[in-house]
Amino acid sequence: QQQVKQSPQSLIVQKGGISIINCAYENTAFDYFPWYQQFPGKGPALLIAIRPDVSEKKEGRFTISFNKSAKQFSLHIMDSQPGDSATYFCAAVNTGTASKLTFGTGTRLQVTL
């Protein structure tokens, strides 16, 4: 059972454009929603995370938008750069349960010149 659904599977954006990746979850007990960035040959690295008590969190060019009632959250990358080309994973966890993250299936982002 896929508890976190992520879309699109792949995304091509021009340099300077906005990249948007969407995730939806089912388990209302989730209380921490991180995004991970993974470059080829490397492990995933935490990019940005949000808790459900806020609707938006911004760190530099990266913003998470969170809609608790719709059980959806999204990652926006403003002014996308070629160096942002990577695979992005959303995840969700109930931090009261050994913090077992459930990951989305990933989005491969390519930022073209």
Place this chain on the structure above:
Amino acid sequence: NAGVTQTPKFRVLKTGQSMTLLCAQDMNHEYMYWYRQDPGMGLRLIHYSVGEGTTAKGEVPDGYNVSRLKKQNFLLGLESAAPSQTSVYFCASRGAAGELFFGEGSRLTVL
């Protein structure tokens, strides 16, 4: 400050062979995890540990065993490797805020 270190980084096995993947973390984290990553399927949890001497099953535990004899180490074993276990394996430990720190992965091919 190495973070999470996985060894080996690459391994090729024949069907039926056994092997152990080693994960070491130097951040004094209690919780550690083993994931496998396959194309189009994201990261799936194999086993995890909430502290030294404890282990628990994750989403896809069959064919794997783990041990956490020391707090800093988490071992993943394959007793009889199968081609379906060809994958990239990631170890992670959990920080105080709930964030996971991942190793760089161990790429396993089972022929």
